[in-house]
Amino acid sequence: xxxxxxxxxxxxxxxxxxxxxxxxxxxxxxxxxxxxxxxxxxxxxxxxxxxxxxxxxxxxxxxxxxxxxxxxxxxxxxxxxxxxxxxxxxxxxxxxxxxxxxxxxxxxxxxxxxxxxxxxxxxxxxxxxxxxxxxxxxxxxxxxxxxxxxxxxxxxxxxxxxxxxxxxxxxxxxxxxxxxxxxxxxxxxxxxxxxxxxxxxxxxxxxxxxxxxxxxxxxxxxxxxxxxxxxxxxxxxxxxxxxxxxxxxxxxxxxxxxxxxxxxxxxxxxxxxxxxxxxxxxxxxxxxxxxxxxxxxxxxxxxxxxxxxxxxxxxxxxxxxxxxxxxxxxxxxxxxxxxxxxxxxxxxxxxxxxxxxxxxxxxxxxxxxxxxxxxxxxxxxxxxxxxxxxxxxxxxxxxxxxxxxxxxxxxxxxxxxxxxxxxxxxxxxxxxxxxxxxxxxxxxxxxxxxxxxxxxxxxxxxxxxxxxxx
Numbered sequence: 001x002x003x004x005x006x007x008x009x010x011x012x013x014x015x016x017x018x019x020x021x022x023x024x025x026x027x028x029x030x031x032x033x034x035x036x037x038x039x040x041x042x043x044x045x046x047x048x049x050x051x052x053x054x055x056x057x058x059x060x061x062x063x064x065x066x067x068x069x070x071x072x073x074x075x076x077x078x079x080x081x082x083x084x085x086x087x088x089x090x091x092x093x094x095x096x097x098x099x100x101x102x103x104x105x106x107x108x109x110x111x112x113x114x115x116x117x118x119x120x121x122x123x124x125x126x127x128x129x130x131x132x133x134x135x136x137x138x139x140x141x142x143x144x145x146x147x148x149x150x151x152x153x154x155x156x157x158x159x160x161x162x163x164x165x166x167x168x169x170x171x172x173x174x175x176x177x178x179x180x181x182x183x184x185x186x187x188x189x190x191x192x193x194x195x196x197x198x199x200x201x202x203x204x205x206x207x208x209x210x211x212x213x214x215x216x217x218x219x220x221x222x223x224x225x226x227x228x229x230x231x232x233x234x235x236x237x238x239x240x241x242x243x244x245x246x247x248x249x250x251x252x253x254x255x256x257x258x259x260x261x262x263x264x265x266x267x268x269x270x271x272x273x274x275x276x277x278x279x280x281x282x283x284x285x286x287x288x289x290x291x292x293x294x295x296x297x298x299x300x301x302x303x304x305x306x307x308x309x310x311x312x313x314x315x316x317x318x319x320x321x322x323x324x325x326x327x328x329x330x331x332x333x334x335x336x337x338x339x340x341x342x343x344x345x346x347x348x349x350x351x352x353x354x355x356x357x358x359x360x361x362x363x364x365x366x367x368x369x370x371x372x373x374x375x376x377x378x379x380x381x382x383x384x385x386x387x388x389x390x391x392x393x394x395x396x397x398x399x400x401x402x403x404x405x406x407x408x409x410x411x412x413x414x415x416x417x418x419x420x421x422x423x424x425x426x427x428x429x430x431x432x433x434x435x436x437x438x439x440x441x442x443x444x445x446x447x448x449x450x451x452x453x454x455x456x457x458x459x460x461x462x463x464x465x466x467x468x469x470x
Contacts, residue, residue, distance in 0.1 A: 014055035015360045018088035018119075020062045020110055021101035025124060025167070027072035028349030029098060033058055033356070034075060056360050060088050062101075089113045096359055098352060099123040104131060115139045115161060122355040124167035124348060130240035133253045136163060137369060162364045164355035169241045170195055170324040172347030173340040174354070179248040179328075180365045187331040188249040189297040190289040195241040197322030197342040198224045198232040199264050199284045203307075204320055207272045207281060212265070224322065234263035235284060235305040242286030246303045249288060249328070251371030254303045260379055260437060262306040266458045271388060274416055274429045280309045280462070281317050290375070291382060300378035304437070309386050309462035315339075383461035384413065385440045387430045389447060390454040393423035397452050401430060404450075408443045410435050425454060431462065 017033070019026055033056060058079050066081045074081065088094055089110060097114040101107050104127050111128065114121050116139060123129070129136065144160045166176045170193065179191075194200050201224055205215040216233070219225035231237045239261045246254050264284055275282050285308040293299030310317050315337045319325035324342025329335050341347035358364040391397055398415060405412055411433040420426045432440065444457040 014057045015095045016093055017056060017058045017096050017098055017356065018060040018062070018091060018094040019058055019098040019100065020085055020088060020107070021099065022061050022063045022070060022074075023100065024071075024345050025348045025352070026061070026098075026100040027070060028345040029100065029352050029356075030058055030061070030074065030079075031072050032346070032349055032353045034078065037353070056356060058098075060091065060094065062088050085110050089117060089119075094119060096120045096122065096356065098356065099125060099128075100352070104128045108132060111136075112139055115143055115163065118143060118161055120162040120164070120359045122164045122352055122359065124165070124352060126165075126168040126237070126240040126244060129165055129168055130243040130256050133243075133247055133369070137367075140368070159362055160366070162359045163368045164359060164364055165244075165368065166355050167348045167351035169244055170326060170338075170340070171197070171342040171344060172350055173324055173326065173338050173342065174351065175245070175326050175338050176248065177354075178338065179245065180368075180370055183249075183328075183330060183333075184370070186333060188328060189331065190287070190329040191242075191245045191249045191326065192285055192287040192289070192316070193242070193245065193326035194283050194316055194319045194324050195238045195286050195326070195342065196232055196235075196284060197324060198229070199235075199238075200319060200324070200342075201322045202233070203264060203267070203282055203284065206267065206269060209269060211269060212267065232263075233265050235261045236263075238284060238286040238305045242288055242303055242305060245286070245326070246288035246301065247369050248371070250290070250301055250375055251369070251373035252301055252375045252377060254288075254301070254377055254379075258377070258379055260304040260306070260381070262460065264307055266456075267307055268458075270427055271386075271458065273418065274386075274388065275309055277416065278309065278431075279313075280311050282307050282460070283310050283316055283319070284308075285310070285316065287381075289381070291378065300376040302379055302381035303377070304379060304381050304461075307460045309460060311463060314463065380436050380438045381461075382434055382436055384434050384463070385432045385459050386462050387432070387440065387444065387447075387457050387459040388427055389430065389457045390425065390427050391452045392454060393420060393426050394452055398428070400450060400452075401428075401447065404443055404446045405430070405432075407446070408439045410439050410443050437461075 060080050060082055062082050062085050066083055097119050099107055099111055107125055108128050111121050140163055169175060198219055202215045202219055225232055239259050243254050243256050286305045288303045290297035291299035291302055315327055316325050325339040327335060327337045413431045413433050416429040440459050444459050447453055448456045
């Protein structure tokens with residue numbers, strides 16, 4: 001049975017928040033709510049509701065170790081520290097749960113149970129959302145439209161349980177809210193973005209001449225990359241984020257494990273040298289695009305993550321350091337871009353607080369994923385490709401690459417090669433005309449088997465004239 005007490009009273013007293021997790025982002029949320037917005041003072045108002053402001057306050061924080069020294073000050077007169085998630089989830093006086101603990105097991109249980117208990121949820125957990133999109137939508141529908149949940153909504157004067165997740169993609173950039181509310185009369189053709197600050201920082205350093213291992217260590221020393229950096233450098237973080245953006249933009253749920261995903265671990269300084277010769281840079285980009293079948297963007301939806309050759313004049317090339325950038329191509333607006341800090345204590349916390357206040361004001365979107373569609377998914381995407389082949393020099397190598405390309409119906413656009421200084425370890429680059437990802441992947445597997453190949457070729461999509469926009 002869903003508790004009605006918290007929602008029934010939410011319009012009569014401050015909206016009470018239980019926060020799960022108290023790390024970097026959680027600390028930022030607490031400081032903004034309790035200090036900057038006056039959460040410590042019961043008489044201070046922070047959010048509007050019917051012309052009158054409703055106060056919000058964090059009354060509980062759940063942590064693993066209550067004795068751990070925090071880098072923010074917790075007011076124990078207002079906020080209780082607990083170690084049991086259920087003491088928040090099952091607390092009838094908690095109206096809203098903020099989940100900033102991360103992970104997809106305990107966090108998922110906390111989120112789902114909170115929703116079922118009639119509590120709104122705000123989270124920054126992109127992996128949890130991407131892996132459970134349909135389940136989240138289903139639970140919200142059950143709570144807000146059927147059974148005991150419907151009783152709660154009616155008792156609260158139509159105030160429904162909300163699920164908000166602005167901070168899950170691109171940190172401080174309000175791209176979720178934009179997609180939820182600003183494209184309702186538009187048709188989106190493509191969403192692409194630099195959605196991971198760690199890899200953007202690393203690629204920028206590599207472009208300046210540093211090698212991968214050196215840059216990774218620097219990123220770890222600065223706290224940008226984890227001890228196990230695989231979520232960032234293998235592209236898994238971006239994969240979850242582009243799955244969320246694809247759902248918002250096209251209404252289609254794309255299973256995360258079906259999204260082709262290439263990280264930056266095989267990129268080297270030599271790739272940047274070739275990119276520079278073509279007037280490009282390299283960025284790790286998540287892309288969701290409608291392919292063109294009979295007309296412009298009328299075909300299947302393709303979603304993928306990969307390093308990508310980006311022209312230096314392209315808006316995505318301007319994202320430097322840990323910055324993020326998202327470009328949306330739509331029928332009415334053409335190209336709109338959104339840039340800013342993709343991570344960080346206050347940037348991410350700001351998005352979480354904005355969600356909290358929208359819930360408090362009852363101004364959140366009716367559904368966290370307003371669109372629903374049955375667009376066909378075809379992640380065997382089409383693009384022009386860059387292929388770098390490391391080889392031991394000899395006769396007939398270019399001819400053989402051409403033969404293998406023909407066997408996979410891959411048309412070569414150009415061949416690039418810097419002067420060879422070591423015939424035992426040289427590189428050449430082939431760029432292709434537009435073809436399918438599967439064709440290039442098969443071609444690279446054939447090249448790797450050749451005696452002249454020193455390792456598997458490195459390949460990545462590059463902008464074609466049809467998708468190049470500034």
